[in-house]
Amino acid sequence: MNNLAAESDLRQLQSSEQRDPIFYWIIALIGAFVLLPSFSLDYGVFESTSQEFKEAMGWSGMNISWLWFTMPLVLLIRPFQAQDKYAKKRHQFDISYAGFCVLFTLLSSWYTEQGLGYATIVLFITLGCVITLALARLEYLGGDIFVIGALVSIVSLISIFIIYPSIAIFVPMFQDDMGNFVMWQFVEILGRSQIIQIILNSIMLGTSVGVVATIFGLVFAIYTTRIAKRSAFIARIFSILPIVTPPFVVGLGVTLMLGRSGYITELMVDWFGLQHTNWLYGFTGIWMAQVLAFSPMSFMILDGAMKSLSPSLEEASYTLRANRYQTFFQIVMPLLKPALANSFLIIFVQSLADFSNPLVLGGSFDVLATQIYFYIAGAQLDYASASTLGAVLLIFSLAIFVIQYIWIGKRSYVTISGKSYRGDVQPLPTGLKYGVSGLLYFWMAFNILLYGSIVFGSFTVNWGVDYSLTLDNYINLFGMGFSEGAWPSLLTTMTYAGVAAPLTALFGLLIAYIVVRQQFHGKKVIEFATMLCFAVPGTVAGVSYILAFNDAPVYLTGTAVIVIISMVMRNIPVGIRAGIAGLGQLDKSLDEASLSLRANSFKTITHILIPLLRPAILSTLIYSFVRAMTTVSAIIFLVTPETRVATSYILNRVEDGEYGIAIAYGSVLIFVMLAIILIFDALVGEARVSRSKANNQD
Template sequence: YFVPVIDDNGYQANGAIMILVPNSTATGYMNLLRTIFISAAVIFLGIMLVITFTRDPITGFMVLALFGIVAVFIAYPLLEAVRLSFMKDGVVSLQTWKETLSPTYLVALWGSLRLGVLTATISTLVGYMFAFLIERTSFRRKKVMSTLATMPVISPPFSLSLSIILLFGNNGLISKQLLHLNTSIYGLAGLTLVEVIGMFPIAFMTISGVLRQIDSTVEDASLDLSASKWQTFKAITLPLSAPGIVSAWLLVFTNSLADFANPLLLSGDYRVLSTEAYMLVTGRSNLSAGSALSFLLLMPTITAFLIQRQWVAKKSYVTVTGKPSTTLTELTNKPVRLSLEVVSWTFIGFIVALYLTIVAGCFVVNWGIDYSFTLANWGEALSRGWTSIRDTVTLAAIATPTAGLLAMLTAMLLVRKKFPGKRLLEVVIMTPYAIPGTLIGISYILAFNKPPLLLVGTGAIIVINYVIRELPVGVENGITALHQIDPAIEESAADLGADVTTVFRTIVLPLVRPAFLSSMSYTFVRSMTAVSAIIFLISARWNHLTVLIFNFSENLRFGLASVLSTILIVIVLLVWTLMQVLVKDDKLTQKTISTR
């Protein structure tokens, strides 16, 4: 099996180690599993082939192709990881799972859960504050604050950790140089701080959508019945925003459990499962134990994901009346609104300071020791990192339109077409969103390091990883957009003789343009800033900028890490801004704030 190797300086991947698993009685067991899986897949696809192709050959072909993609790039790698977790020294064994469930790793599991709960709770509170201020008050700087609040989402996941280390680390500017403190930012407190700053935008964006859709006529009725604004908020607004609150908490919890880069830099002696799995694979070359630990981490994340999709979806919080509301009633008085503004701007100011610290780090000789001005970091960083910059942008540029088109096509098939296995297909497509990146990276190493799909070491495996990882969000956006479009438009085109590809190209794609562009924007950002799965898939030929930044940070080359982080943030911001310009605001759905 192939495992990426970093050179002695930690700068770039030089090649791969091959770990040979000896031949044994496990060979027959492995072949049996593969035979059962392939036979079941062939039988299922055969039945679907007959049913679907007899009705609509083109749709049948696309559905089969989609099932093939899902089977090869989602189901098969996960099955390979499951298989390996039950292997020990080439034979079938439960020894790996016994070791995984030992107190040593259960402590790490508890550490992950504790960090996830703290991060999710604080992030949801902060996110609700921002969402309420922007969506339900007459606050004037909404665009500016929304843009600044979403900055952590479109930057490398560990750039904030880098900044925190520069300010509050062992030789931090504030902790050591200014305040002469001996306290350490490493551990649970520092991790929670960084993850809250990095993940509260998820809660903010999730809750904003719910608050924006609440019909204010219900709140108006409460106020007309002499209820105070606080009573109206507590009895009506807060319960109606419950779906957003629960969804936000679960989404942040899932992302915190799967976070990989921040714990690697800031965990100190605090143990979490994602880093333990990485150390087992790269440090001890123990892929079976790494797989088992990743599956142990998958259990709480998949549970949270299923709760978010099923429990919240079943609750009814509908407030839509026959006549859409174009105003939202403000439920705060001036002192409350000013208090929210002060707290929010303070939080935003801290975030801006963190990013400015990264920029400042680009021009310092040796942060924490010599703060002299220099431009040498730029020359060295560009000479060492140019190949990684080129590779990262190239691979992201290939994955972005691929993921966008595949997501919209998948959404159209799921919403507009009937075929056997549709529900199964939707569930499996959404699965990668809940799978920790470490597990996906390990499973791809296992699945694609041998013929007939020998992809390890190529750029293709990185692009495929991008597409599969970000496909669920694009499909979800496409499904939401298609539910808002009358299918009669497409039916009319079909009645005039247009086939499904023509309908998709000339009708569906233009109508779901905002969702399509949003999907591409999201894919590009996530591809440029990915690290958890990518760190397992890079090679001497194809490196990734985030991995190089991480290696520089780990080797205390903060000046070089700051330069490359700044370059990455600028590239992502430029593309993100371009995408936002292309996605025009729908004036018909905008609402204004009315005061009472």
């Protein structure tokens, strides 16, 4: 009897282990419907009244949510045990029916204007798990549940937070103030003389900034790679400055130097008798500030390209009796064409998307980014015009991104082969060397004056009027208690950035793993869609998030969640590129060895790949954190008084004319982020040194 009982218990245990997990997900779905609100809460979980909470529960009345949660119950009509790969029709039905339930829930929510609540999160997770299990049983991607689940999650997040907002920005173009469909409204908007002038202004500004910033970037790259190669700190400074400098600070610094009350302007008036004018406010001021802000970005692109050139080509040129000028302009420069074009295109897009410098220095010179802001946040609330200009800006950026992705990507400029001989770097022409050095020294002197003015200006009473030193600006910011001044915005920003940075790194690594290590149809589409985050200007991203998530089916506007999501999605391409670069250096045999020892993909990533990719992950973390701290154009439309971040606080001070406080806050952020970068850089350096020592000991 005891043996029979033991065998019975064993059979029951085996049977329970073979039960289809979908049953458990359906049970969780029913529990979510009972315990969580099916509809969105206008004031969140903690600030809603008990009556509002009850009305948001799906079971409180007959409504559409009953269909949302009862339709998946059809999946209960199935064998009690999990089915193998031969039950193809069963699994195909699960995939198609779960997808239908997702679409029905979203479309019915939009049609009935009922926002989705917390219970629907469990609903979508359940349906996603159904799709994942069915694909695994069909042995898609080798039947690896973790990989399939990651792919389903990635596709879902890309669809919701990248593709859907990008489409949503086009909708108001075809709607009037009453919400009626107007087919050719955007034509009327684009036909306005003011709009045409704004578009031309933006194109002219972007082109001129792209050309000049690329020239300066090339000058810096030539200097650090061919003239003073030991001056690595220069490259480090130029790569850090644009990252840690908050928005508005460069524009304010230029104003302190060259504005009507700037000290250089005063010197020019006193020494040369020039008159006070507003020459800085307009195209000239924006152009100058953007060149200062974006040239280091060009340098980072061209510095890598210069270092990758093979000196043997220059040696071959000299052996054919070409002089140094001919070698540089006919050998080196043509090989830099992809990097130069890449630099120009990226700077052009950054100039179009720049919001802070035109706001400070624009004067009467309007550009797309600021005009979109005024249409949304100004006295004239005009979503149709904002949507139209946002669509124009998006089309410009996407067109340039596609050109870069297709045209440049298909050309080969390989100069380093598998042969060991590379040759020695040849000296530059003397005239070119002096010209490059002179431009660099001028740039360094100007930047020293610029950042010196920023720091000194934060300690003055009133720049241009009273240069007496004072701590009042810092006292107003940080001396009024943690609930007053800049403390709330600083702590909020650091909290949001602290949440967004690890999400960016992990999500980017996951996408990189799927793209690099897995083979499936549509891989290029996923890679291209994720890189769209970089191509979409910040202003357009902010407007698109308002239009997409300010109405059913998903209400997120005004919450901290949408700010964090915006930070993650804006920086996700960096995490992806870092992950792809890191995985490219790790042989796939490491994955295969782990899998051959019966470790699944999740264990392989957590125990093998992540420890080896620690420097890349730390670099992504710090970059994402700093960029989240300094972002403005993407989140300026998303923050509220409760979710205000540091950059929006600085913007408010600029709009109120409190430049001293704005500069002081910017100075604090610069030093804080520099300290964070140096700390993380030391951690990454120690990790690399320890790994190198371990390898040497082996």
